[in-house]
Amino acid sequence: MGGASQLFKTDLEGLDRLIRKLRSGGYVVYGPVKQGRSWFFLEIDSVKQVDLNYVRTVLPPKKLLHPPREKLFEFKLDDGFEVSEKPTPSAVALFGVHPCDLKAIERQDEFFSQTPEDPYYLARRRNTLIIGLTCTRVDENCFCLSRGTGPEVSTGFDILITDVGNGYLLEPGSAKGLELLKSLGFQEAGDEYLEAKQKLIEELKKSFTKHMPSEGLAELAKSLLDHEVWKETAERCLSCGNCSLVCPTCYCFDVYDVLELNLRSGVRVRELDSCQLLEYAEVALGGNFRRNRFQRLRHWMLCKFGAAGGGLYSSCVGCGRCIVYCPASIDLTEVAGRLRGGG
Amino acid sequence: MNPYVPRIAVIESIVDETPDIKTFRLRITDGGFSFVPGQFVMVSVLGVGESAISISSHPDDAEKFIEISVRKVGNVTGSLFRLKPGDKVGVRGPFGNGWPVDKAVGKDLLIVGGGCGQGALRPLILDVLRHRDRYGRVEILYGARTPQDLMFKYEHDVWASVPQGCLLLTVDRVPPGVEWKHNVGVVTRLFEHVTVDPANSLVCICGPEIMMHFAVKGLLSMGFKGDQIYLSMERRMKCGVGKCGHCQIGGKYVCKDGPIFTYEELKLEPDKIL
Amino acid sequence: MKTVRIGYLTRVEGKAELDLTIDGEEVKDLKLKIYEEPRFFEALLIGRSFEEAVELTSRICGICYVTHQLSSVRAVEKVLGVEVNDRIRLLRRLIAIGGIISSHCLHLYLLALPDVLGLPDVFTADPKLLVKALRLKAVGDKLVELIGGRGVHPVSIVVGGFTYTPPKDKLMELAQSLKEAKKTAVESVPLFSADKFPKFEVDCERVALSNPEEYAINEGRVKSNKGLDISEDEFRAFIEETQVPHSTAKHSKVKGRGSYMVGPLSRVNLNFSQLSDDAREAAEASGFKFPSSNPFAANMARLLEVISLIDEALELIDAYREGPVRVPFQVKGGSAGAITEAPRGMNYHWYSIGDDGLIKAADISPPTCQNARRVEDDLREYVPTIAHLSEKEIASRCAMLIRAYDPCISCAVHSIEVKVKKL
């Protein structure tokens, strides 16, 4: 990469220039915007729209790489089918992605790159530039520290921004990022910027109250399939699927065909699915391999612990979304804690 | 290559196997196709959807055609039943790992099929017939609900006449007036006639999950080891390429890591059924 | 002696039939029977929260849901003392307009047009005409959906305003389709012109909301051609309802007088000068003269309203600015009523609400109930003029007259006779 050690600094206006530069370079830029009481990755044209002090968005940036619903191809019944959605998406720049989400994207990258590659995801991903943002605060539901996915990251971004109080530290993470920073004429940052960043990270680390260490969790969970915590938690679980739909590492999808009213042409669609839903494991003639709520809840958590099918690729990065958006206040870190013999 | 886009196949002929199972012979229109016994394809009826179906013909014929044997149970399978020779379907694949044909070289084979699971086993049986010298003793056990629910009846004579082997048939019940010379009862009841040597053989099973459950139990008690028992598993499947997640059994993907697993691999997975 | 029965009146919304016995030119017996199964809306509201009134009364009718919601929300707001802002008022007017366009077009092109074309339904009509006409209806539907969140039984209308602010740019997009739609509406004038309908005049009281500020829909005084001029709060003091044994919605009449007509013809007759220029021009071309005493002119009145309301919708969209559309309020008890103009006429909702916010009593008088008696009276005068025709022809003419009222029988919240016609 060469010059990864090269650091830059800028001010708010500089960030705005960065965004403008990306836009004029053909990127659609998305950043965390506050609406109501929540944050969302929305299209932005200025840093003024962005809340650089945000905690977490409702949906992770996953929505732009692996959208909730997308067309796989179009078909005509007379003469076969055609892949109409040639994977040539517009270039996207994700501005302000937090470390946990960066790590989640890395996992999805790995997952969708496995043979056979997923052309839809990868085409989008290749057209995506990622500008990370070190968190400025940690709330009671963040636990990336114990997952090793934050608050400090060294990969997964083209540029990483850190608010060091009197300015912004900009670290390139790729050749593309470096080039961009140079082209904007940002000044090089001195050591005091790195020190300030380090101090911020140390402060952040101290404010974590939630933890779910990875070590041995997958194996432990798999050996405790009959633990009472599964059934007890399932009594509260609404099987609403929110936890997995907001999860940055959940990737499961359903596929179905939609015919036009002429019954001659249509599209095949894929749509985000969730293993918490009854229909997910349903097969013909009413069979279902995970009919019980606790089986589904357990399967989902095993996956997040790294023990189920998704294994490494979909294990938890500690963003806290599933806890925040669970209507039943189910907290997988508590379940992990109980499996480890606590409470 | 976009793994989600099917290739076009033309239905060349259709054989009625049983009242609810048909075998379709398909020609892939854009050429080359190869697979190993036990692999499956994703078959599309466009506008209705896609289903995982095992290939029931022999790999040597794949350049010319593949066959699939389908039981009518729902939307896609029901729609397939309405198609005629000349109609087109979509095919993706082949997917999955296949039966352990290499490991089986020189070993005895016990093949246990139930219901429409026999479709997935047929390529293996055909392989035994075509390459008889590769395998040791080969015993085929096959059970269905009634005599008329047995698939591939037209081939049973050939299967039965394989040297150093046997074909044992059984049905759950015989409707009045139907002639039946073979056994009655669940397929595991045939185990008492099995003569292959548990120490030097592999078992390949495909059938309803409940049948496989009892088969494994019986085989273990007969002295077979978990890693000698191969099972072809069925799960909901949407992509066939290890992405959609539906076919997971605990930590495994049926479409990529399977559909054929040894009992050893499965026994510790959650949602254990066996 | 002729007996004419129209069993199961078709191309109206809901279930009704007509029994008619004529001796020479004399009507011996005439009964418009509504055999819609009763749904007891006024009863099932009791004990529900004031907030649910809007949501539940919408289900009175699958065609005029918008006005049921608007009458309901206004009545409740009067009880609670909620003052809504101009933006809310504008959006309410706009969604009401959407509802009226949609309902009127449904009536004109699917239910009434077959009469004009001499077809049993519109399914066999020229598909080109159909597509055009239904595109016009679609803009009404879209207007409701955009503001209300859903086409049938909108969800965003709540006590105090709306749950969300409709985006201006989406409304602007719709404005384009509205302009297209208006062309279709104007082109349709010849389809429903005077020469297509019987020349039948009848003198009766025609009642509608009237408002010096605007063509009255959501607010106004209750006025008539016979000198009625009251506020909506006085509705029950002047209008009485009686239960009639042979069926129907309860019948309404102006106290001390008799039956009356509500609906587009009453509105256009009373407020003609407030229609848009193009609508008034279309009226000229229609061959009807407004105010008109021909009940069949109601179809043209609908079309004029569609034209005029599209013009107005365009102005409202232009004037609309995004901003807060919900005002805070406190719950308190009391009682009040409100009237809005449904596509078919005045729609009265009255509630008594306890201090706990739960509904203690409700009184709802939808337009079809108010018109029921007038329809019978019209028929009584109309039948002698066609008594010489065959029974079949009499039946179809009567059905056409009933249809001109666009009776929405589902709306007849309270109906009695449950007489079943076997299939």
Next chain:
Amino acid sequence: MKLKVGVFKFTSCSGCQVELIRMNEQLPELLNLVEFKYWAMASSKLEDGPYDLALVEGAISTPECIEEVKAIREKSRVLVALGDCAVTGGVPSIRNWMSQREAETIVYPKPGCIRSTRVYGIDEYVKVDYYLKGCPPRLENILEVFKAVILGVKPRLRQHPVCVECKFYENECLLTTYKQPCMGPVTAAGCGAICPNVGRVCEGCYGPMSDPNIASMVERLKEIGLSDDEILRKFRKYAGMSKLYREVAKL
């Protein structure tokens, strides 16, 4: 051969039929595939069965309706409950929790001549092939049924909860973020989460999802401060008579 369709109405507001009519300019296209043999709201031509597809709107609330709906069933190959009233009794079924006489006298001065029974969905009396949930069901869902019946397959009607669709649109969660009583987690999707989309809680108009955890939902509603009576009213609105809700709706 066009699909022969009958549209019938019982105790209802006609809104589901109006939703069907909202297909607007798509109507001619649908008419290429189907023939409406019986649809009183739209045609004067009322032809007797047999029908390939019967769409039945409305709840069953009188003895006569029971006979009629049975007759329709006999004449129809595929029978679909169109909308909540037909599915579970819908809004009209709210009166089941009042004494009959009480309901009648509130509305009518002389209730003597009214005969009505407890309100049920049509499957209390006849076999139903598919359920188009919703008040009203979304046009898209209705057309899905037309297409599926023509193709001879099961229609794809969502059974999972509204939350799934709500998340597709990335709405702010009204339940967790605003502590508003959203019924999304127990309500069947298919509507497109239109209420949360416009900032309103789901009132549950699609009725219960495939596997609702009702006990937990009741707890959640209590947590955010709803009284027992308010909770009861929530479950007794659009689908109180559904088998899944009857217990909590106490019937």
